[in-house]
Amino acid sequence: MATADLSVTEGVAGRGRRRSTRGPRTPYALIAPAVLLMIGFLVYPMASVFYYSLQHYNVTKPWDNGFAGLDNFRQMFGDALFWQSLGFSAKWVAATVGFQLLLGLGLALLVNESFVGRALSRALVFSPWAVSGVLTTSIWVLLYNPTTGFTRYLADLGLGQHGSSPLADPGAVFPAAVLTELWRGVPFFAILLLADLQSIPRDLYEASAVDGASRLRRFWHITLPHLKDAIILSTLLRAVWEFNNVDLLYTLTNGGPANQTTTLPLYVAHKATVAHEFGYGSALTAAAFFILLFCSILYLRLSKFGGDRT
């Protein structure tokens, strides 16, 4: 998916052949609908977020509204909940993306083997990919239900405690939420990495098998280097996605218990919708955007994306 996008830029320079049957306006006409939609509903709102971040803007206190300078950002530094939600966001992204990558890679390698029933197995293990965050929540609410849920049967077997939902237990809510997100998120990695695994030339494996290389060595020296860029891109996309993902935590825990599972976007949504602090909410949004952008660039640099592996 995203492996294609960077190469577009690479392709531009190398592609010399130009042949257009119409004037040079055609490409602009072709991208115009996309550009207009994105300006109207992405760029403009984003610009207004930056604008409001410098304003006092609260619908319930119109008398206070006006230019705020950097007040909102100053308020942010002293806001314990901001730091807490930022910290939880980091923890959430690291845990969900890390486990999703490990399990997804394992799953992709598994269903890349040839065995009877492979097509059906693939379809079944990939199926949660299509399921929404809210639906995931409703399913896992049923599983975590203290009286009739699956956890009760586990408790009967001596795993866990009777009579409490992990979602209400401050000690268990984080792993419970991560497990829920894994159920839905692992297939994403498995699908993307499987697509990339299939593009590895077979003769590489055959040559190294003849050579007597062990399976682990083949994985380490052929599979992993080949997957490197796909892994970097999919983890980055997924990390941004998990950071911004609100559906699941909003419905599963709603940030609770005691704001323990409040991510930064959840906190912002709360500030904007419940507290009506649009100005401060916008400042938080702007901060989140730059933090995300900075971390992404840093990640691409540190991981030497697209670099030579000789």
Place this chain on the structure above:
Amino acid sequence: MTRSTTTTATGGPADTGTPTVGRDAPAAKEPVRRAAPRRRGRDGARPWEIWVPLGLYLAFTLVPFYWMLLYAFRPSGTTGLLPWPLTLDHLLRVWNESGFGVYFANSLKVGLVSMVATTVVALAGGYGLARYDFRGKKAFLLAMLCTQFIPGALMLVPLFEIFKTVGLVNSLWSVIVAETVFQLPLSLILLSGFIRNVPRELEEAAWVDGCSRFRGFLVTVLPLLRPGLIAVGSFAFIHSWNHFLFALMFLSDQEKYTVPVGLSYTIGESGSDLGSLAAGGVVAAVPVIIIFALIQRYLVKGLSAGAVKG
């Protein structure tokens, strides 16, 4: 992508250099060596090495789905682990009384319209990107990549203000527009990758035969884009069917709710009625699971086709 060529280039000489020696010497043994790994799977795995982890993962995937079906089709008050005697009471109740029939129609409308809109706009833009060089192309690409860092949840407030200004609040169109815009960048990049994989010569041959550029596209490129269009279209449908936050924010009348919004309220009230929650989940799951079952074959193939040459 450059990735595949570099791996072959770097890995190639090192791997093919030594095996040529080994391949000549034990010539008689070779067929045996070749045959053995094939029977045991591509990477030389034994059946139990596949089926034990795969079985575990299948259980992790399928038990939650089963749990939902169990609650949805089992009479209230029973606690058996089989949904027997089978009842449709819960399903009929949520469909007729809780309004899921209406939510379903709304979601279908949002999903289908934004699927068509996303695909058409992305197809035009993707063709422009794939087949033309123009000023600002790199900037356009960069902008589309940057949109991936915009947290959708954090755009709620400015988007709400925009829709209020144009009078679309509490209309399904607000959700349709928002979903389309947020789906566009990835769809566009993906489709342009697919279009670049269609040999230019096919189109040029059609022009020689006297086709206009547009007709040439319809006759030669479009039929070959089928897997790509299926992938992008179904991504768009599944995404807007599943997405929750925009519908939650922009729609206030209950008869305008989409399925995820309706379901989220059912989760809130689920303490007493788990059967309704599960039945609502079934309503939410059926369309995406059907689509997933139809497209899952294309999913991996489509992605590898888009990424390999990319």
